[in-house]
Amino acid sequence: MPAPSIRASRLTSNHIGIALLLGVAYGIVPFTGSEYLLDAILTPFLALALAAVGLNVLTGYAGQVSLGSAAFLAVGAYAAYNFNLRIPELPFLVSLLLAGLVAALVGLVFGLPSLRLRGFYLAVSTLAAQFFVQWALTKFGWFSNDNPSGVIDAPTLNIAGIPVSGAERRYVFSLTIVLIATFLTVRLLASQSGRNFIAVRDHEIAAKVIGVPLLRTKLLAFGISSFLIGIAGVLWAFAYLRTVEPAGFNLDRSFQILFIIIIGGLASIRGSFLGAAFIVVFPLLLSRVGAALLGNVFDSGVLEMSQRIVIGGLIIGLLIAEPRGLIALLDRFSIRVFRKPRHANQQPN
Amino acid sequence: MFDYQFFIEVLVGGLLSGVMYSLVAIGFVLIYKTSGVLNFAQGAMILFAALTFVSLLERGVPFPLALLATLAVMVVLGIAVERFVLRPLVNQPPITLFMATLGLSYVIEGAAQLLWGAQVHGLDLGISDTPFDVAGVLISQFDLFAAAVAGALVALFALFFRYTRTGLAFRAVADDQFAALAVGLRLPRVWAAVWTAAGIVAVVAGLLWGARLGVQFSLSLIVLKALPVLVLGGFDSIAGAIVGGLLIGAIEKLAEVYVGPFFGGGIEAWAAYVVALGFLLVRPSGLFGQKLVERV
Secondary structure (H helix, E strand, O other), X not given: OOXXXXXXXXXXXXXXXXXXXHHHHHHHHHHHOOHHHHHHHHHHHHHHHHHHHHHHHHXXXXXXXXXXXXXXXXXXXXXHHHHHHHOOOOOHHHHHHHHHHHHHHHHHHHHHHHHOOOOHHHHHHHHHHHHHHHHHXXXXXXXXXXXXXXXXXXXXXXXXXXXXXXXXXXXXXXXXXXXXXXXXHHHHHOOHHHHHHHHHHHOHHHHXXXXXXXXXXXXXXXXXXHHHHHHHHHHHHHHHHOEEOHHHHOHHHHHHHHHHHHHHOOOOHHHHHHHHHHHHHHHHHHHHHHHHHHHHHOOHHHHHHHHHHHHHHHHHHHHHHOOOOHHXXXXXXXXXXHOOHHHOOOOOO | OOOHHHHHHHHHHHXXXXXXXXXXXXXXXXXXXXXXXXXXXXXXXXXXXHHHHHHHHHOOOOHHHHHHHHHHHHHHHHHHHHHHHHHHHOOOOHHHHHHHHHHXXXXXXXXXXXXXXXXXXXXXXXXXXXXXXXXXXXXXXXXHHHHHHHHHHHHHHHHHHHHOHHHHHHHHHHHOHHHHHHOOOOHHHHHHHHHHHHHHHHHHHHHHHHHHHOEOHHHHHHHHHHHHHHHHHOOOOHHHHHHHHHHHHHHHHHHHHHHHHHHOOOOXXXXXXXXXXXXXXXXXXXXXXXXXXXXX
């Protein structure tokens, strides 16, 4: 369910909100944000949010659960690295696009089983992508330019002659890519293809009966989703970490992205961003709060475990109490605060 | 010249490790059959059971007492899961329940390690792991023991399903939830019982796998080994879990030995998935799974 602001042509409060957010994101944050904020919080947030948007297309909108998102992150990252390394004449933006296309291609291959499998069987089959890609990247030195453990060091990027170095530039670069990709995704979801996704999700056979091309729709969902996740992988590798290894794209990362969309909100683009923000900020908050309350007992091991417990508990709690995620809670809250009572029953999305 | 003896040795080793996979898969099947939930937390339950048992042993609790206490903990866990996770989510789509069990596995893993610490524990069940010789083929004693335990467990479950009232209730619920409700079976109770049963399977699997690998976090990752077994055997068939386990075990080892060298080895991690997937494309409900009839 795309935000209504896309369809409405008149200026709504949503438009003003988005414009304000953009103004802050471009006009204030890069100049006032500390390097820590930009490098350790905002850039990973952007990459994860884009990956979550990608997974949301597949899982939230088209209803195909995937446990292999990290594999497509890895494909994107390694593909961009290789395009950049082996064809140096290629402008980076082209490598970025090509990396997304390679990820989309791999996604199509692993999406093929979705034509015969559904539900759990499909979820399990996406695990094959997860293990296969991680194995291939470690095993074949070619992908990492013969680094023994498959580690790649991303070079500094040049966009139209301007080096993307320093926390601010990397942030602005990521922000721009994520915004463009998200905008295009929102447009796609508002089109017939987007409605086909939802039809397939809600009732596959009924969708078939009313003439939705199942094969094309499912493969398109896999392709678009992996494309976006692949681009997110490029950002993750080039703008955020800058040194990545295949082990960094493990099953836990896949779960993390899945959790982002469950927590933020399935089938909600804004939910993907909210969920990503939560996943990035929450561990930091937890470690601060934990350290303040418990002092030295709260070491990194305890932190990781309590983080697992809280995130797992939150997922169960949200699935029970609000399956549409945090974004639905936020919307309900903002309706109560900002609108007149007679609108209170309307759902914003 | 093809070395038959080596082939048989690899095959037997594979089959025996397949038994260990089956042991994990049975826990899944029990829950899937009666509640339609693919319980991703089964691995976490195995970790929790093994960790509880080992930690009790290390604190000087005698073996039988520790075992009893662990079983009791798993019973409590089963009831708690039914009460706090399944009951509020009743009638939700299966995939929602699956995601809830993903969350559950995080909670259980976190709790287990927060409670007992994250270090690796050794577990000695007092069974020697010396291989012995059967007609020139080396067989691990421990593997045979594990196979016997798995066999006994399956036999017990078969008897339980066949001859007890609870077993009858399990079968009724597995067959048709609405009909079971209509004749007055209390679904929440059956689910609590079935999660308890899966918890007991987790104790057995946890002890055997723990003795094999050491009790540590990676125990909860054996669920990933069990998934292709389930896909191959069908999610709702105990026989499928056994046969699937054996097949996957054998295929994995044979593939690693005979196909692996062409790819530089290490294909164990995904070979099972590829085989299971290839099989699925031909038979989408697995070897023994129920055919799903789709209605509009």
